[in-house]
Amino acid sequence: MQSRDSGWNPAVEALTVEFFDLFLAMLPHGLRPFKEQVEPIWAQAAGLFGSMAAQRGLAAGEVIEEFQFLRAAVIRFLYAEPPVAGPLHISLRDLLRVNRFVDRGVAQASVGHTDALFFALFQGAGVSQGLTEENVAEIREQLDIIREEFRQVDRALGPR
Numbered sequence: 001m002q003s004r005d006s007g008w009n010p011a012v013e014a015l016t017v018e019f020f021d022l023f024l025a026m027l028p029h030g031l032r033p034f035k036e037q038v039e040p041i042w043a044q045a046a047g048l049f050g051s052m053a054a055q056r057g058l059a060a061g062e063v064i065e066e067f068q069f070l071r072a073a074v075i076r077f078l079y080a081e082p083p084v085a086g087p088l089h090i091s092l093r094d095l096l097r098v099n100r101f102v103d104r105g106v107a108q109a110s111v112g113h114t115d116a117l118f119f120a121l122f123q124g125a126g127v128s129q130g131l132t133e134e135n136v137a138e139i140r141e142q143l144d145i146i147r148e149e150f151r152q153v154d155r156a157l158g159p160r
Helices: 010-030 035-055 060-080 092-122 133-157
Strands: none
Touching: 010 035, 010 060, 010 092, 010 133, 035 060, 035 092, 035 133, 060 092
């Protein structure tokens, strides 16, 4: 995750972990019958993640690569610790659902990345000025709002 990212620091790392924790918390609901309640929140979080990537100076492909890390970790976890006991394994159908849900996140992260670059260009800079402490605080505030919105949906949908 630190490819050519000059803005990488402990605060950015902590924020990235917070994003991934939220994505992982949302994932089970994104595969259930009431996924329509979670998908808009997933899209908001992914878009914000993409915007943060642009502010960090990442290229569009690099934000996609970070989401691929998430996908790989989830799939490895599912096959290492299947949620079903016994000889049953993750079905191909479930794996495709996971991939489809993560793909929506990839698309939204790309949109967030592009939007951030557009606004940087529109506001005159043309390129990211880097992720400042003020940007980190603003992103964390937005992430907290998204996290609280997810908690409300999570409580309403009940146990997994």
